[in-house]
Amino acid sequence: MTNASWAERDAAVVWHGFTQMAGFLDECPVVVDRAEGHELVDAEGNRYLDAISSLWVTTLGHRVPALDDAVRAQLDRVAHSTLLGHGNTVVVELAEALAAVVPVDRPHVMFASDGAAAVEQALKMAFQLRVNEGQPGRRGFLAFEGGYHGDSIGAMSLGGSGFGADVFAPLRFPVLRAPGFDDPSAVRVATTLVDRHAADLTAVVVEPLVQGAAGMLTAPPEDFAALGRACRDADVLLVCDEVATGFGRTGTLFASEQCGLRPDLLVLGKGLTGGYLPMSATVASGRVFDAFLGPDPAPVTFLHGHSYGGNALAAAVALRHLALLEELDVLANVAARSAQLRSALDARLAPSPAVRSVRVQGLMAGVELAPPGPAERWGRRVCAAAVRAGVLLRPLGDVIVVMPPLTVSAAEVDRIVDVLEAAVAEVAGG
Secondary structure (H helix, E strand, O other): OOHHHHHHHHHHHOOOOOOOHHHOHHHOOOOEEEEEEOEEEEOOOOEEEEOOHHHHOOOOOEOOHHHHHHHHHHHOOOOOOOOOOOOOHHHHHHHHHHHOOOOOOOOEEEEEOOHHHHHHHHHHHHHHHHHHOOOOOOOEEEEEOOOOOOOOHHHHHHOOOOOOHHHHHHHOOOOEEEOOOOOOOHHHHHHHHHHHHHHHEEEEEEOOOEEOOOOOEEOOHHHHHHHHHHHHHHOOEEEEEOOOOOOOOOOOOOHHHHHOOOOOEEEEOHHHHOOOOOOEEEEEOHHHHHOOOOOOOOOOOOOOOOOOOOOHHHHHHHHHHHHHHHHOOHHHHHHHHHHHHHHHHHHHOOOOOOEEEEEEEOOEEEEEEOOOOHHHOHHHHHHHHHHHOOEEOEEEOOEEEEOOOOOOOHHHHHHHHHHHHHHHHHHHHO
16 A cells, blocks of 8 residues: 555544644655664655654664563563552562662652653642642642643643643643743743742742753753752752653753752653653652651542553563663763764754754754744745655754654764755745
8 A cells, every 4th residue: 555545544533643634634644654773664665764753752763672672571471560559570670770860869750651641740749749748828830931741731731832722721720930941041030930939839840951842942051950959948849841851862861960950750751661662750759759658548648540550561661771771872872963963953054044043952953944934834844845855854833853863873863964954945945
């Protein structure tokens, strides 16, 4: 069957996220049949370099032998068993491995299936902690404009006004809002707000270093330490959402490390399993965990959990993935390829009048275009041209996201920049 015929079958029965289905077929979607290394292969055998890591999750690429083996080995043991009141050996091993590397004091890990679910867990933990400690009036959250924490109601409440959130305004709860990272004073303003509103706040929620979905907006890492100190001094919980930035994406295992932060709650997802299976985690500090301890039954108990939380197959591949990040010295490759990508984008894309700015942090990059008007849809058209040339990209409005696997090669970085430069020239020139 052709890619077009598969797309027609797809459109007849599948509803794609963040996609206007009325025009789905007009966009000539890629329908993936298989993958090899850093490339996806469609139903007709056409190959595409996965320069967005399949929405930022495939840290090491596709069909990684060691990760494939981890899944197969776990299948011979057990695919899933509940974590509600019971345990599983491989989940224990994964939690131990995470506890050894996360920037969290005396960590305990609660697993979920995706980033938004892990954010919701963090929100509920922060809220109930105040109730458990006899401070029910401290229920406010501080978050940043431009932030994105997921599409469930609580996570969407924390996020900014983008991604269709405004239509759900009646469902969202209010938060104290600091500026987005496009404002150089954003983190400093948030620090002032913590000092001013501490009596009403339970937590600050921030994407450390990079607001990914806002268009790869960055904030100076040195600004965050003061925010962390303000939270500690005011007994306001610090929640770091590292769903996008975790597991080496920014150049360190966790972006919080570059910012000098030790959050009370750390939210992980996306790259946790290397893109193999859906899994996320909320890592709570001992200060948070201890607030929920009591006799059984006890009103302080955290009555929350998911059927597939702590899935054994996902835990097995996540455990092997965490080990591979060190064994393959992935952070060294991130540093080298980040420098190469930054240099190439600065030299070849930034000077173009069609480009407003270029932002790179680790292997998170955004090329912001400068179209004559929003109706031109340059972002979508540039990505479509890149896909025709065999490089899979996806825009955030008119920001082209470049988010290759952490094991991307120097030749593949060159290929991405070559194709992106040609695609911008084609669309801007046309």
